[in-house]
Amino acid sequence: MKHTTRLLIAALAMWTVSCIPLTAQEEFTYNGDTGPGYWSDLESDFSACAASPSGHQSPIDIDAVIEDSRLDTLNLLLSEMPFTLINNGHTIMATPKFGGTLRLDGDTYTLAQFHFHTLSEHAVEGNRGAMELHAVFTDANGNNAVIGMLYKIGRPNLFVQQLIAAGLPKLTTSAPVTINRLGLGDAFTDTSRYYTYAGSLTTPPCSENVSWVVLKQWAELSPEQFEAFRTILGNDFRPLQKRNQRVVRATAR
Numbered sequence: 001m002k003h004t005t006r007l008l009i010a011a012l013a014m015w016t017v018s019c020i021p022l023t024a025q026e027e028f029t030y031n032g033d034t035g036p037g038y039w040s041d042l043e044s045d046f047s048a049c050a051a052s053p054s055g056h057q058s059p060i061d062i063d064a065v066i067e068d069s070r071l072d073t074l075n076l077l078l079s080e081m082p083f084t085l086i087n088n089g090h091t092i093m094a095t096p097k098f099g100g101t102l103r104l105d106g107d108t109y110t111l112a113q114f115h116f117h118t119l120s121e122h123a124v125e126g127n128r129g130a131m132e133l134h135a136v137f138t139d140a141n142g143n144n145a146v147i148g149m150l151y152k153i154g155r156p157n158l159f160v161q162q163l164i165a166a167g168l169p170k171l172t173t174s175a176p177v178t179i180n181r182l183g184l185g186d187a188f189t190d191t192s193r194y195y196t197y198a199g200s201l202t203t204p205p206c207s208e209n210v211s212w213v214v215l216k217q218w219a220e221l222s223p224e225q226f227e228a229f230r231t232i233l234g235n236d237f238r239p240l241q242k243r244n245q246r247v248v249r250a251t252a253r
């Protein structure tokens, strides 16, 4: 084949690939032309992801908080239960076999799943953690309450070690991993001290139906444990969003 013909075919092949339109299967990513700045363009029902002066998007930098002495220790009911770990292409997510509840502002939320972001998504006074855990709870009306907990590099973390020991699923095609007994309550540091604000899911469709609870006390994990997650997740944190007119309340403790 002549050199010019080969070039032409290669160019045509590239053109064909680049002209494939975005489909419903198009996945959001954390960089490039399907990255956070473009999420709202990927699908019509991702419009909440767009920056807006009245938006209630997450994550945010937690700063200038207002103490509220009415905020009590979190009312959590979490027993040990089996979990299934999967890699969904955006995060490592654990789904419980059965419930677990969080009562917040008179509403009851049921544990749906927990997952991780590296680095952390929330920042506190401009400081990011190495990793963030999100425990997602949902109420009967489809509203969410999410407990966020940031990690810094330090001592080995017993809860995180249980997930690593079970085998973190590396790829979306990896088989799901079952953990027979895991107490999510063991993951949390101090559930009596936290920040809370009204926000959104940090992934498309970025729905603004999340009561965020971010624990004040950061957890620790070892450099090796961080690496185990980081090599699989890469950068899966959404950039900080504008706080706009929102109030962030904090426990008085």
Ligand SMILES: [Zn+2]
Binding pocket: 115, 116, 117, 134, 202
């Ligand atoms: Zn998350």
